[in-house]
């Protein structure tokens with residue numbers, strides 16, 4: 001069966017009739033956006049913007065039970081809250097500026113912690129282009145913030161453009177004749193010309209949709225962990241600074257671990273293959289983690305959650321009058337999920353305004369982006385595979401530490417390893433780009449030399465590349 | 477609360493006329509002025525504030541900066557680098573829409589000013 005026909009079946013409860021309504025947006029067309037996280041809000045913003053430019057008057061309703069102004073997990077779309085360098089720049093180019101009260105901290109550098117030592121990698125332009133934000137209104141039991149959550153800010157942008165918010169939980173979406181029907185938990189039910197699913201991966205609705213049709217596969221997911229530590233602004237400034245702290249530790253199944261400073265709190269994010277208690281215990285007991293906190297003691301967790309993360313795209317991510325965006329469609333593996341939400345939201349908005357809402361339209365104009373993201377994720381798996389090898393090899397870690405530290409200490413030196421690590425941690429570049437850069441002969445040559453030099457006994461290496469010159473890092 | 481971008485103090489030059497450029501800038505907060513220097517004299521071209529951008533020509537051409545831009549008060553400015561911008565345009569050409577729109581406003585403004593200048597010089 002063709003992809004285009006698969007979602008046709010989604011919850012069909014009445015016999016199919018001759019399709020009569022046009023499959024392009026018209027004046028007065030109604031669009032339901034299910035979920036107003038970054039994907040849903042940005043879709044609503046762009047679709048209204050583009051429709052306006054085309055002289056079309058469409059009605060956009062965003063279904064979202066959350067208000068994003070409560071503290072704790074109930075008010076937040078659980079995430080590390082890093083808005084990547086590439087997304088900050090793209091939003092600024094679009095004219096969407098992240099206001100000061102949305103940005104909890106501007107990130108200037110990454111500090112890589114390994115058992116062989118730590119090294120700080122400064123932003124290439126010495127400028128704060130990565131934003132640490134809250135997705136809700138801060139951790140549970142925190143003081144009410146005088147700042148604004150990222151999701152709330154985007155939601156308000158969409159509202160200002162003219163989208164309306166329906167604070168209801170959607171329990172079912174199905175096709176009736178040639179329109180889509182949306183049902184809510186409180187029996188509210190409405191028909192739409194297009195339904196945009198932006199529910200993320202932590203929603204029961206995706207489960208319902210999967211059970212209704214054999215061909216639709218909701219995104220693959222795995223469990224992650226996030227928690228917040230209350231340390232106070234002063235301590236955070238002194239111990240963490242404007243740096244995101246990432247860990248490369250020999251802990252199986254742990255792909256990425258980061259401490260992200262924000263206001264009075266530090267957010268910890270653990271990503272990998274089904275993060276569980278045993279893995280967390282090993283992480284918290286490692287000296288590299290303990291040493292990051294004042295007195296080497298891990299403080300009590302002010303707030304925590306175990307959200308799931310998308311590790312495999314939904315299939316198919318579209319049908320007639322139906323499209324899945326953000327985490328519920330396709331996203332980047334472990335990195336820049338908000339950036340992928342923006343990209344898929346905008347691609348879907350362009351498709352519906354300039355081409356139409358049929359499965360063929362989505363296949364021609366939306367699916368290529370999802371494919372590009374998925375293909376890049378395959379390369380991401382290779383890159384994370386190398387990361388796992390490095391995690392297991394102290395020999396490799398020494399070489400990487402040495403190469404990075406030397407690059408950071410000498411401003412005129414090409415920053416090959418620093419650039420690779422920067423883009424990998426920040427999610428600023430596609431995995432394919434990162435991978436190709438590691439094949440450059442100069443990168444390989446320098447890595448080879450540093451692997452040798454970093455593992456020879458101290459004193460055997462002449463100046464210029466010697467350990468004595470590495471001031472930007474601490475060796476353990 | 478925190479700012480993104482790099483901070484410039486009152487009077488500090490952000491880009492200098494004649495320098496090579498590889499990026500454009502978006503003002504996060506504060507105010508800047510763009511001035512053109514001719515024969516040792518400065519002419520103010522325009523003032524700009526939050527969300528305005530400048531230096532965009534460097535993204536499309538290999539020419540040097542056509543004006544000097546300096547901060548008029550403590551100002552945060554975000555750099556948009558060529559690689560990110562062109563990569564973005566390649567995936568999504570509509571990313572350039574706002575820039576094209578603003579450049580079009582600026583051409584219109586310059587045309588008006590030129591017409592007025594011609595008119596004034598003919599009257600004198």
Ligand SMILES: Cc1cc2nc3c(=O)[nH]c(=O)nc-3n(C[C@H](O)[C@H](O)[C@H](O)COP(=O)(O)OP(=O)(O)OC[C@H]3O[C@@H](n4cnc5c(N)ncnc54)[C@H](O)[C@@H]3O)c2cc1C
Nearest residue numbers: 035037038039079080081082170199200203326327337338
């Ligand atoms: C541990 C962890 C850390 C992460 N860190 C980062 C990071 O630092 N930077 C980054 O860019 N990305 C990060 N991500 C990924 C990022 O969180 C997602 O990619 C991003 O939130 C996707 O946005 P979205 O709008 O698609 O979905 P979501 O943000 O999940 O939003 C979905 C929305 O839909 C609503 N919804 C759900 N079901 C229904 C329903 N039935 N009816 C109505 N509304 C509904 C929800 O309330 C929610 O508001 C992280 C993810 C995890 C798990």
